[in-house]
Amino acid sequence: MKPSVIAYKTLPADLHAKLEQHFTVTAFDSITDQNRPAFIKALGEAEGMVGSGITVDKNLLDNGPKLKAVSTISAGYDNFDVDTLTQRKIVLMHTPGALTETVADTIMALVLSTARRIVNVAERVKSGEWTGSVDENWFGSDVHHKTMGIVGMGRIGMALAQRAHFGFGMDIIYNTRSRNPDAEQRFNAVHHELDSLLAKSDFVCLILPLTDQTHHLMNAQRFALMKPSAFFINAGRGPVVDEKALIDALQQKKIAGAGLDVFEQEPINIGSPLLAMPNVVAIPHIGSATFEARYAMAESAVDNLIAALSGNIKENCVNPQVIK
Ligand SMILES: NC(=O)C1=CN([C@@H]2O[C@H](COP(=O)(O)OP(=O)(O)OC[C@H]3O[C@@H](n4cnc5c(N)ncnc54)[C@H](OP(=O)(O)O)[C@@H]3O)[C@@H](O)[C@H]2O)C=CC1
Numbered sequence: 001m002k003p004s005v006i007a008y009k010t011l012p013a014d015l016h017a018k019l020e021q022h023f024t025v026t027a028f029d030s031i032t033d034q035n036r037p038a039f040i041k042a043l044g045e046a047e048g049m050v051g052s053g054i055t056v057d058k059n060l061l062d063n064g065p066k067l068k069a070v071s072t073i074s075a076g077y078d079n080f081d082v083d084t085l086t087q088r089k090i091v092l093m094h095t096p097g098a099l100t101e102t103v104a105d106t107i108m109a110l111v112l113s114t115a116r117r118i119v120n121v122a123e124r125v126k127s128g129e130w131t132g133s134v135d136e137n138w139f140g141s142d143v144h145h146k147t148m149g150i151v152g153m154g155r156i157g158m159a160l161a162q163r164a165h166f167g168f169g170m171d172i173i174y175n176t177r178s179r180n181p182d183a184e185q186r187f188n189a190v191h192h193e194l195d196s197l198l199a200k201s202d203f204v205c206l207i208l209p210l211t212d213q214t215h216h217l218m219n220a221q222r223f224a225l226m227k228p229s230a231f232f233i234n235a236g237r238g239p240v241v242d243e244k245a246l247i248d249a250l251q252q253k254k255i256a257g258a259g260l261d262v263f264e265q266e267p268i269n270i271g272s273p274l275l276a277m278p279n280v281v282a283i284p285h286i287g288s289a290t291f292e293a294r295y296a297m298a299e300s301a302v303d304n305l306i307a308a309l310s311g312n313i314k315e316n317c318v319n320p321q322v323i324k
């Protein structure tokens with residue numbers, strides 16, 4: 001008999017069919033209050049699950065006594081209780097390689113659109129404000145040959161540095177807990193302590209995981225270190241930033257603008273002061289939202305689940321100690 005698994009997000013038809021070749025699949029488009037009882041019932045028999053967008057904590061896992069593998073269609077895994085998964089010998093798989101380049105494109109788009117005020121001026125054109133040659137009320141700031149500070153020089157940070165350094169002639173400085181010799185060699189990147197990076201950067205780009213260490217890493221004291229001409233970009237996770245401190249920094253003109261793909265609360269409340277600021281570009285967590293990347297992520301997640309349940313894991317495992 002084939003093992004039972006749950007797909008808790010709609011998969012492309014060919015990938016769903018691939019999953020069914022290996023497993024008996026119970027599928028949900030997404031998990032809602034209405035179908036949660038059916039999901040919990042299916043969890044009682046499931047050896048694996050694949051999907052995204054739910055919190056997988058101890059309470060949920062208590063309903064999955066047979067679980068051996070969970071495969072998330074995402075790179076980040078802050079919505080998973082990894083310690084409990086590991087204690088219960090459940091492997092957690094993720095899809096980092098499938099989206100790296102796409103997310104780096106998104107961050108570069110945020111850099112360009114904040115500095116050159118693309119969203120703001122485009123809205124003004126649409127509202128009929130363009131009536132003659134533009135004066136400095138329409139001007140932005142250069143991106144090329146400025147200094148980009150990358151906080152989190154991992155896979156995505158590296159792909160961003162590639163674009164910024166070779167495409168835009170930017171100087172790259174970076175902060176991580178351990179040095180990244182590859183970044184230093186390829187992009188002449190210079191490692192800085194966080195506070196020094198903040199003081200030197202024209203663009204501060206955060207692409208960090210959310211952990212106990214990174215929660216509210218950017219707070220009022222840290223925003224105060226940035227140059228008033230500098231732009232702040234966050235595409236990692238919302239709670240890495242104390243959003244109230246960011247709003248204060250913008251309102252007090254301690255920084256020039258912000259480009260944000262992620263927020264403390266998602267979707268962001270429509271009443272947030274961030275949405276009323278012309279120097280803020282807010283996008284709805286679309287870092288990886290292209291047809292190509294989302295397909296590649298789903299494909300990677302399906303392959304990850306098949307590998308995990310057949311004892312054939314080669315990559316993409318968050319807690320490899322479970323299989324040692
Ligand atoms: N907006 C979106 O759609 C997407 C967002 N993401 C987010 O981006 C994050 C990063 O992805 P990816 O680049 O693939 O991950 P990686 O694991 O490759 O990189 C993470 C980087 O963060 C650094 N880091 C971790 N903790 C700290 C810390 N306390 N201080 C400084 N640096 C730290 C790591 O270096 P070191 O360990 O040496 O400190 C590493 O360089 C994901 O975890 C996810 O949250 C990912 C995909 C899409």
Ligand SMILES: O=CC(=O)O
Binds near residue numbers: 288
């Ligand atoms: O935020 C998206 C992810 O893949 O992580």
